[in-house]
Amino acid sequence: MRSVWITGASSGIGEALVKEFATKGWKVLAQARRRERLEALAAFAPEHIVPFVGDVRDYSACEAAAHHAIEKFGRLDAVIANAGISHRALVEEVSLAVLREVMEVNFWGAVHAIKAALPYVLQQRGWIVGVSSIAGFRGLPARSGYSASKFALNGFLESLRTELYETGVSVLIAAPGFTRSEIRQKALTAEGLPQGESPLPEERLMSAEAVASAIYSAMMKRRKYLILTSQGRWTVRLNKIAPGWMDRIVYAYFLRENSSPLKREKDPS
Numbered sequence: 001m002r003s004v005w006i007t008g009a010s011s012g013i014g015e016a017l018v019k020e021f022a023t024k025g026w027k028v029l030a031q032a033r034r035r036e037r038l039e040a041l042a043a044f045a046p047e048h049i050v051p052f053v054g055d056v057r058d059y060s061a062c063e064a065a066a067h068h069a070i071e072k073f074g075r076l077d078a079v080i081a082n083a084g085i086s087h088r089a090l091v092e093e094v095s096l097a098v099l100r101e102v103m104e105v106n107f108w109g110a111v112h113a114i115k116a117a118l119p120y121v122l123q124q125r126g127w128i129v130g131v132s133s134i135a136g137f138r139g140l141p142a143r144s145g146y147s148a149s150k151f152a153l154n155g156f157l158e159s160l161r162t163e164l165y166e167t168g169v170s171v172l173i174a175a176p177g178f179t180r181s182e183i184r185q186k187a188l189t190a191e192g193l194p195q196g197e198s199p200l201p202e203e204r205l206m207s208a209e210a211v212a213s214a215i216y217s218a219m220m221k222r223r224k225y226l227i228l229t230s231q232g233r234w235t236v237r238l239n240k241i242a243p244g245w246m247d248r249i250v251y252a253y254f255l256r257e258n259s260s261p262l263k264r265e266k267d268p269s
């Protein structure tokens with residue numbers, strides 16, 4: 001039976017991915033830091049889901065997770081580096097600690113999981129998946145650290161995909177658009193505190209379940225890229241053709257957000 005290790009499994013897209021793979025008959029190692037969330041998730045399919053508490057910023061925790069998957073399942077076919085955090089503050093206001101923290105989780109956390117899983121995935125000619133973002137193809141205002149972490153992740157994955165050209169391992173860069181999850185409530189302010197409320201109408205966003213199902217299907221087709229939502233696809237496409245013009249469009253879009261940090265540009269008082 002195939003097995004997959006999914007990071008950031010305690011909520012949002014990661015939780016939905018765990019359920020998607022378990023429902024499809026895979027064994028799943030579900031990793032995150034919140035133990036009680038993982039245990040509740042494992043109850044969804046106890047025969048298939050093994051919870052693993054660990055922080056992706058810690059490489060030894062990722063090595064332990066990969067070993068645990070091998071101990072429990074005897075093989076590891078795929079890793080999905082999904083754990084991630086966001087922030088919302090202008091570059092001139094945000095503390096360096098916040099930018100570093102976002103990079104630690106989103107970039108280094110993904111690198112840790114992928115490097116720890118790679119020897120086993122190679123044996124199975126399996127899958128490496130990085131959950132990136134539209135923000136990894138188009139820099140977003142007040143999310144400079146988040147965009148930087150996803151651009152870095154995309155570069156890492158493209159290099160890895162080329163290194164693995166003749167190995168039979170597939171590398172998928174999955175870029176969801178705006179998706180209903182906890183990420184915006186937990187996004188860090190300039191000082192590094194959770195902002196608490198989402199500035200977007202969460203109920204109108206794509207569901208985490210739909211994202212998980214699209215990722216599963218892209219993996220089965222051994223695709224290299226998955227860019228989600230029509231807004232996301234247009235953003236990526238237009239930014240290639242007319243990046244300067246897109247500055248204006250993206251600026252205007254994010255200016256309209258609830259309590260947009262860009263508003264202070266208009267109202268210096």
Ligand SMILES: NC(=O)c1ccc[n+]([C@@H]2O[C@H](COP(=O)([O-])OP(=O)(O)OC[C@H]3O[C@@H](n4cnc5c(N)ncnc54)[C@H](OP(=O)(O)O)[C@@H]3O)[C@@H](O)[C@H]2O)c1
Nearest residue numbers: 008010011012013033034055056083084178179181182183
């Ligand atoms: N939602 C969107 O609009 C959207 C759009 C594009 C891309 N994405 C990407 O999708 C991925 C999942 O995000 P989401 O939207 O589902 O957000 P979410 O609901 O906040 O889930 C984030 C997950 O990451 C885990 N995590 C955070 N820091 C961690 C750490 N240091 N070690 C281990 N796990 C950690 C969290 O679990 P614990 O706190 O329990 O550790 C949680 O399970 C992220 O990479 C995000 O950038 C999201």
